[in-house]
Amino acid sequence: MDFIPFTQINNSMKCTSVSKIMAGFFLMLILFSCNKKTKKGTIKNISPKEMDAYVQESIDEMLSNTDKKTNKADDSTRLYALAVLDFYYKDVSYAPLWSSSKKWKYAADSLLAYLQQCETDGLFREDYQFSLLQTVKKQLDNDSLKRLEPDLWARADILLTDAYVHMIQDLKQGRLQRDSLSWKYKEDKKASFFKVHLDKIKNGESMTGIVQSLQPTHRDYISLKNSLPAFLDSMDTKNYTYLFYPYKDSVAFFKKLVTRLEESGFAADPVSKLDSIKLRQLLTKYQKAKGLKPTGQLSAAMVNLLNNTGRENFKRIAITLDKYKLLPDTLPEKYIWVNLPSYYLKVWDKDSLVLESKIIIGKPNTPTPDISSEISDLVIYPTWTVPNSIIVKDIIPGMKKNPGYLARKGLVLYDNKGDPVDPHSVNWAKYTKGIPYFVRQNSGDNNALGVIKFNFSNPYAVYLHDTNQRYLFKNKSRSLSHGCVRVQDWQKLAFYIVKNDSAHSQKPDSLKLRTDSITSWIAQKEKHHVGINKRLPLFIRYFGCEGVNGIIKFYEDVYNKDKALREKYFALK
Numbered sequence: 001m002d003f004i005p006f007t008q009i010n011n012s013m014k015c016t017s018v019s020k021i022m023a024g025f026f027l028m029l030i031l032f033s034c035n036k037k038t039k040k041g042t043i044k045n046i047s048p049k050e051m052d053a054y055v056q057e058s059i060d061e062m063l064s065n066t067d068k069k070t071n072k073a074d075d076s077t078r079l080y081a082l083a084v085l086d087f088y089y090k091d092v093s094y095a096p097l098w099s100s101s102k103k104w105k106y107a108a109d110s111l112l113a114y115l116q117q118c119e120t121d122g123l124f125r126e127d128y129q130f131s132l133l134q135t136v137k138k139q140l141d142n143d144s145l146k147r148l149e150p151d152l153w154a155r156a157d158i159l160l161t162d163a164y165v166h167m168i169q170d171l172k173q174g175r176l177q178r179d180s181l182s183w184k185y186k187e188d189k190k191a192s193f194f195k196v197h198l199d200k201i202k203n204g205e206s207m208t209g210i211v212q213s214l215q216p217t218h219r220d221y222i223s224l225k226n227s228l229p230a231f232l233d234s235m236d237t238k239n240y241t242y243l244f245y246p247y248k249d250s251v252a253f254f255k256k257l258v259t260r261l262e263e264s265g266f267a268a269d270p271v272s273k274l275d276s277i278k279l280r281q282l283l284t285k286y287q288k289a290k291g292l293k294p295t296g297q298l299s300a301a302m303v304n305l306l307n308n309t310g311r312e313n314f315k316r317i318a319i320t321l322d323k324y325k326l327l328p329d330t331l332p333e334k335y336i337w338v339n340l341p342s343y344y345l346k347v348w349d350k351d352s353l354v355l356e357s358k359i360i361i362g363k364p365n366t367p368t369p370d371i372s373s374e375i376s377d378l379v380i381y382p383t384w385t386v387p388n389s390i391i392v393k394d395i396i397p398g399m400k401k402n403p404g405y406l407a408r409k410g411l412v413l414y415d416n417k418g419d420p421v422d423p424h425s426v427n428w429a430k431y432t433k434g435i436p437y438f439v440r441q442n443s444g445d446n447n448a449l450g451v452i453k454f455n456f457s458n459p460y461a462v463y464l465h466d467t468n469q470r471y472l473f474k475n476k477s478r479s480l481s482h483g484c485v486r487v488q489d490w491q492k493l494a495f496y497i498v499k500n501d502s503a504h505s506q507k508p509d510s511l512k513l514r515t516d517s518i519t520s521w522i523a524q525k526e527k528h529h530v531g532i533n534k535r536l537p538l539f540i541r542y543f544g545c546e547g548v549n550g551i552i553k554f555y556e557d558v559y560n561k562d563k564a565l566r567e568k569y570f571a572l573k
Contacts (some may be wrong), residue, residue: 048101051150058154060094076132077155080166081184084194085158091195096157097202102147104137111164112137112209113370119314121215122321123136123170123571128163142225144348150216153400159196168197172216175569178480218331219351220546221324227547228317235310238263240310244567254279257298260306261286270441304557311555316544316562316572334500335537336493338464338485340368341544341555343478345464347496355496358491360467360478367559368483370542373456375464376495380518381443381527382453386435387412387461390482395439399428407525427497443527451522454497454539464538466490479558485540494518497536504534 046054063086066073071082079085089095098108115130136156139146146152169183172193173306183189200210215221241260247253256281266286281295287294290305337346340361347355360367366389386395406413406423413421415437426437441447450466460483467486472478487493489568514530521528544562545554557563 011013017211027529033491037116048103051102051153052096052100054150055096055099055153055157058095058150059089059096062151062154062158063094065453071077073155073158078195079158081162081169084184087520088160088161088195088198089192092202096153097198098157098160102153104140107201107204107207108137108160111160111167114207114211115163115167118167119232121171121211121225122228122318123167123320127170127573129159130163133159133163162203164198165194168210169196171211173324174325175320176319176326180427182346192340212536215328216324216329218324218327218522219542221321222315223547224321224545224552227545227550227552228552231314231317231552235314237310237456239311240264240306242571243303243307256304258282264306312566313545313552315566315573316554316557317552318567318573319546319562320511320543324542325350327539331539332537335539338538338540339546339555340542341558342541343548345485347493355492356492357487358473358478359412359488360472360480360486361558362481362483363479366482368462368481368485368540369458369460371456371458371460371462371538373458373538373541375454375456375532375534375538377455377532378494378497378518378529379453379455380521380528380530381525382447382449382465383443383452383527384441384447384449385443386439387482391435391439392433396428396431396435399423399426402410403428406439409441412442413437413439446523448484449484450490452494454487454490454493463492464493477556491522497532498530498538501532501534503538 055220062073063082066079066082068082073079098105098111112130114131115125115128115133118125118128133156136152136159140152142145142155164185171181179185183193197210197214212490215225240263241256243253243256243260245253253540261282261569264286266282266289284294284296284300285297286292287296287302292302300547334349335347337348338344339346339360343359343361345355345357345359346353350404395405395411398409402408403424413423413426415421421437426435440467441449446468448468449470450470452466454464456463462484462486464487472480473488495515495518502514517528518530520526542561543555544557545552547553
């Protein structure tokens with residue numbers, strides 16, 4: 001029997017001990033790995049409170065890895081307001097906002113519930129990636145393994161915050177401005193607006209209260225919004241083909257036209273077999289069915305009718321609601337409101353409608369502009385100095401054809417000193433863009449401005465006034481002027497403005513004196529200037545619809561302004 005030296009035995013024992021220690025260490029690593037992470041982003045046997053720390057880390061990592069040029073966090077996730085998200089999450093050390101300890105906070109359900117029915121505020125739910133949010137939430141709600149993934153919780157949190165940031169901006173600022181003016185790019189708005197409203201969520205404020213606080217308080221905005229649920233309940237939700245008219249590519253347009261007619265139940269031969277005769281027959285059939293003149297010819301009116309669908313009308317509502325967001329947050333107690341496509345002027349005194357009058361507005365080729373101003377003065381029996389735009393468009397061509405054009409229109413030509421000029425002495429052939437004279441119509445019953453003119457500061461040389469063509473107020477469509485607004489009830493408007501001004505006067509009986517004077521001057525056909533100290537605010541706007549007694553009334557898009565906004569901002573919605 002061989003004996004083993006003691007030293008060899010001792011070394012052997014040391015090796016065996018080290019091996020056991022190493023084996024135990026590796027076993028612990030394996031066990032820790034199995035308990036902590038079985039795959040990337042999945043954590044087991046971690047307390048709910050510990051999970052939030054992993055979610056924080058994942059939020060930081062996801063935002064850091066998001067492409068700053070495309071705002072894409074991954075192939076299926078594009079963020080709307082990355083700069084705002086970076087600012088907010090950094091400020092809160094990347095703590096999750098919408099979940100805690102593997103559970104949703106009440107605010108997450110509230111936001112999704114609001115987005116589900118946000119059309120009642122003129123919003124489009126898919127602008128906020130609503131379907132994607134639902135998918136992610138269902139994964140975390142229904143899949144126990146998914147619920148263990150901090151990366152998925154982080155993705156959900158970022159998507160919810162992005163949707164909320166986008167939504168509150170649309171509710172407050174609206175969508176009718178260049179992208180460069182969007183608040184998501186404004187440094188001062190990150191803290192003063194976005195963080196303030198994100199903190200409201202963090203502090204448990206109700207989604208309903210937040211949503212209401214962001215929207216305009218204008219009475220007409222509220223009336224329109226309150227009329228929306230009934231409109232949505234009865235709206236035809238079918239997605240019809242939209243026709244861009246006038247068109248550039250005739251083949252592509254008429255292919256879409258035939259498709260659109262088929263969608264309305266007017267079937268046709270395949271486009272490849274549809275000759276001009278059959279197309280004319282198809283158009284005639286549609287025109288007869290819709291009460292249009294059966295010409296068989298395509299017209300803007302017919303295209304507008306085909307585009308007048310439930311979805312397109314909803315876009316007009318959304319556009320109009322956003323236009324209110326461009327107004328001042330608070331309107332004056334008293335003001336004149338002119339809504340051009342409605343063909344009406346209204347005077348508001350606090351919450352009372354004190355005057356409503358028919359108006360005539362600019363023609364489509366000489367549209368009345370949007371204006372915010374104040375009535376500064378009135379002119380009784382005014383003269384009319386013809387603006388250069390009318391001189392170029394009407395007077396120069398008219399004088400070239402007939403030297404008696406000015407006399408026939410009751411117009412007089414003056415030089416820069418104010419002396420009359422014989423129009424027959426002018427070589428009109430050499431002028432195209434203007435003349436070194438001015439053209440004026442003297443005061444009187446035949447003056448285009450009528451009996452009274454209401455002046456207000458604006459860069460367009462337009463004003464409110466009476467007219468010598470009062471019979472035109474009988475027309476349903478009243479876009480007939482060169483850009484000024486003609487007022488049917490001009491006398492009532494004049495007396496209200498004077499009454500409002502006199503109410504702030506220190507002189508006793510100033511109202512009686514001024515109204516009596518105006519009445520006397522009009523009776524005697526005297527020209528007078530009436531200065532206004534307490535100026536009455538004036539808003540001239542273009543709002544394509546309004547809520548009237550719970551029903552939404554749509555107006556003709558006279559200047560195609562809503563159409564242009566639709567195609568620029570809402571085409572893909």
